[in-house]
Structure formats: structure tokens, C-alpha cells
Amino acid sequence: MEKAWDIKIRLLHWAIALTATFQQLSSLYMSDPGTQYLFPYHRILGAVAALVLLFFWLYSYAIYDLKVLFPWGGDGRRAVVREGLGLLRGRLPASGRGIGLSGFVHGLGLLALSGCAITGMIMFSMIPPGHVGPPADGIAFTRYTLQHKFFGQMLWLYWCGHVAFALVHQIAGDRVFGAIFGFARRRE
Template sequence: MSDPGTQYLFPWHRILGAVAALVLLMFWLYSYAIYDLKMLFPWGREGRQQVLREGLGLLRGHLPQSGRAIGLSSFVHGLGLLAMSGCTVTGMIMFAMIPPGHVGPPADAIAFTRYTLQHKFFGELLWLYWCGHVAFALVHQIKGDNVLGAIFGLGRGRD
């Protein structure tokens, strides 16, 4: 959004960012209430061992099991959730620092710049997460595991 050629998209970026923040907040609440956070953050001994086993297996060419289970896949989803949360929090702080209709730098330009750099860092992590996520979904699909069918409801996929 710092490129002069994309500045016209900034109002949309702010609106979509606020919507993403609401969706993310609902997801965190849902994950806390219903979905087991231990799956996304397998930091217990058993979870760490499973992630390590699957990571070493991946280096040997063995894909981890897809679906809802504690392991490398769910851990990476948790890391993506943390990256999205960092991007959302820094974005909402910047959103609050700029008064509505204000043009120009906010009162505390140094703090704003710091949050901008953090927001960009988390955004780059999200792009890395997204590209890896799509790549591994395609690899699973090619290997015969119908993950795309499970993701998009286009057929029977693993649960």
C-alpha cells in the first residue's frame, strides 16, 4: 500500500482489514469455545513430538496426513493464525492512529512508521503462509488425497 500506484486501493484495504479483524476475532472466540486450540498450537510434549516426526518425514518425502489432527499441518495453520493476528492488530492500531478524513501523517509519525513496518512484516509472512498452503494442498491433491474436494465441498475429502 506504500506504492503510489496503489494508493487508490487504500480505502478498500482499510475496510477489508476491519472486516478481516472481525472475522479473525470471531474465529479466535470459536476456536477457544469449540475448536481445540491444542490442535493449532501443539506445544505439549506429545504434540511437539508429532510435529517433529511429521517434519522429518516431510524431509524424507512423506506427506503428513491431511485433515483435522494434531501435527505439522495444524501447527502451520496455527502459525498462519498468529501471522494474521499480528497483521490485524498492527493494522487496527494504525487505523486508530489516523483520524477519519485525515490526510497526512498521524501525530506520532515515528510510532506509526514502526507499526507500518510490523504490519508489512506480518503481511509478508501471510503471503509466505498462503503460497505454502496452496502448494501443499496441490501436492496432496496430486498424491491422491482429495483435499480440494474437502476444502471446497466438491466431493468426499478426508475429515
């Protein structure tokens, strides 16, 4: 069985996967006339997602190796290129925590999510409590919605690739779902 991830990463991943995926799905319907009630939920859960993401970054920085997410050293770059070329020949990149292509793509996904969180929190602060309708500075608000949309599209791209690769690994016999979503005690 695939070695389980550190329990704090597993819990943070549960929180990120649930809140970020809710944000993406709610965004599909919250502008439609019948389902506009979703927007306040998008706003509140967006703030929760941003907070969870902040914890994820702090934990990655403090305890976890940021080089896994951003393999900027020579060895890291070579590992990413080697696994990228391997992928072109049909070889799956290694799963689990380690320096390589998967870790780097996770880093890019976290950047897309951070873009959504930052622009989202700016918009959050532009809407006064209890306010309905567009905020006073409509032009600035629209500019942030456009930036938010850009990061949102990057996040969808990441999400589709991330889930697809997880499924391919799982089908190939590499139990990645149990390793990140399971609650079994970690074996060293």
C-alpha cells in the first residue's frame, strides 16, 4: 500500500479539496436567476478556503519542504524534466511526497488557488456587511472579477488534470486515494 501522507497534510488536503471544489461548482450556478442564493455561500466559504490555504502555506513553509512544491534546484529541475519526458513515453510520474513532476504541478495548483483567494478576499472586503447589489466602486470590482476569473480558469485546468492523474494512478494499482484521504495510522 502507498505510504500515507503526514496527517496534518491529509487534514489540510481534505479541507482544501472540499472548500475549493465547492467554490468551483457554486461559481457555475451563482449568476443564474434561480440559483443566485449561492453567491453568499461562495463569498463565505471563499473566506474559509482562503484561511485554510493560508494554513497550508504556513505549514508547508514551517515543517514541510517547499522544494517539493517548487523544485527550483538543479536536481529538482532535472527530476521534473526526466519525469515530463517519461510521461510523453507513457510512464507515470512518481506519486506520493517527493521532488518531481507531481509535486511541481501541486505547487502550480496552489498558486492558482492563491490567485483566487487573494482576488476573492479583495472583493469580499469591497462588499459592506448586509449589502445587496454591486459595491460602490463598480469599475474596480469588475477588474477584480476578471482577475478572479483568470485564476478560476487556471484552477479548473489544475483540478481536471489533478483528479484525472489521481484516477489513472489508482487504476494502475497505486493506492493514492487511501494515502491522501485515508485516516489509517502512518507507517514510516
